[in-house]
Amino acid sequence: MNPDNLTKEYTNGEVTIVWQSGKCIHAAQCVKNNPDVFHPKEKPWIQAGNSTTDKIIETIHKCPSGALTYYMNKN
Template sequence: MDPKDIKKEYTNGEVTIVWESGKCIHSAMCVKNNPDVFHPKEKPWILPEKSTSEKIMDTINKCPSGALSFYLNKKD
């Protein structure tokens, strides 16, 4: 696996965050807009349970590179 093309998913049960390392330009907009969720020096670095789904989606929509995306999980 190429470390430049890692794709990971993180969920809070309601929304799933998708991160694609190869697209990331390290603008840190995610950290600046939602520091409760995004911790680049930790593993895992995305903790979606630390914020509301609405704030997570708003933060992801501000990602300039498209490295972050999301999808809503289906309810049973």
């Protein structure tokens, strides 16, 4: 596994956040727009349960690198 090109998933039950480390440019828009979820100094650094699905999706759309994507979970 290449640590420079990881893909990790985090979910709040409704939405799953997909983070691709190889695309991340560390612009910190995720942290600035949703600090309840994105904690770069913690593990796991994404805590999807700390925000609403709508706010998470809004934050992901502001990611300039495309390192953050999402998919909706099936019920």
